[in-house]
Amino acid sequence: MDRSMVEEIAGKEELIELSAYLSRFVTVERLKKMEKILQWRTRYLTIALEDIFQSHNASAVLRSCEGLGIQDVHIIENTNAYKVSKDIALGADQWLTLYRYNRKDNLNSQRAVDFLRSEGYRLVATVPPSGNTCLLDNFSLEKGKVALFIGTELNGLSETILKEADEFLTIPMYGFTESFNLSVSAAIILHHLSMKLRRQNIAWELTEEEKLRIKILWLMTSVSHGELLVKQFLKERRK
Template identity: 45%
Template sequence: MVDENLLQYLEEYVTEKRRRTFKEVISNRTRHFTVVLENIFQSHNASAVVRSCDVFGIQDVHTIENSYINKVSRKIAKGSQKWLDFHRFKDENSNTKDCFNALKSKGYQIIATTPHNDSCYLSDFDITKKSAFVFGVEREGVSDFMLENADGYLKIPMVGFTESLNISVAAAIILQDVTTRLRKSDINWQLTEEEKNETYAKWIESSIKNLEKHKSFYYSKK
């Protein structure tokens, strides 16, 4: 729950232009789609996907860190990680399963991105359902668990000699396509008002230097 009085106080330390930009960007954020990075070991690839999530309005990124720690390169992500919500699964042996169950509990269908025989072509993908797109480690692809338990499979049509794309390129192509179609649809894809307020408040706080000092001063005057 956002403390509206505190928020109004903190807004005074953020320019009006920046506040307007926050609200405009938040109006285009969605949780209808989300991204899962499963055991990605090359930080530049993960960072590029994070950047694409910000560009195309995906608010949540889920990382499964079984063998590799997910690190975001500021140089590649261009600061985009600051505006996203990360959900990291890195502490147990069942990270993949735990992430899978967490997403299912939130109503997501799990879509493995893979050139699987039963994969749906991107242009035919049904955007009406909440979907979590899983991108796997560069060499092996998504895990056997994801392949066996996914609700569907998705692939990008390719007509050249090369049979696969770098995951950051694949993610950008997929997210651009599905979010463009989503915004043209009648689907209720935006964040709820509560989610918008929480995100806005978090962004305001992240923009203020010496935040705790300002908070302490605010509470001392109450």
């Protein structure tokens, strides 16, 4: 789905009218569910997956993000292209905002870093336990928005991410095994932090305009020929 059509709409009045127009094509129950879910969505916490070569792992992370209300996922593809595993994601990707960094020059990790910094995120690298890492239970959400970087199970995160990271986060381990599966690690961290976030006095919710834009994208996904309907609406309105 081409979300650029919605991103390019500058006026709130036009967004409201477009939302009302598309809402005519879905049931009242569907609309109520969207409104309810939007109240729990957040961009305070996001995740960046770097060069994940097993698509089922990345797809499982998408499913966890959607279920926990994490709206944005950043996918870095330097050497490994990502394709959604539909049997694993179970449609989760259509409700998320996916940012993909996949140019052919192998500088995609730096692009993700630069973009997330420009959006005001703290860059947090998830790594195995060591002396300079913060344990999950001790991690503070009060210092600002968080972008969690997760790398491959074989090689972990790239030197670019490790060099640029503001903080290092780890899951405490109590057995002989030194780490969890990638998707399990992501689910543990995201569940812990998202639950903690919603219990604290932090402005984690989406703005009203963000909710409106996401709702329009969801409506486009939910109706037949959603993109065509949006194009026709904008063409008629802007005559």
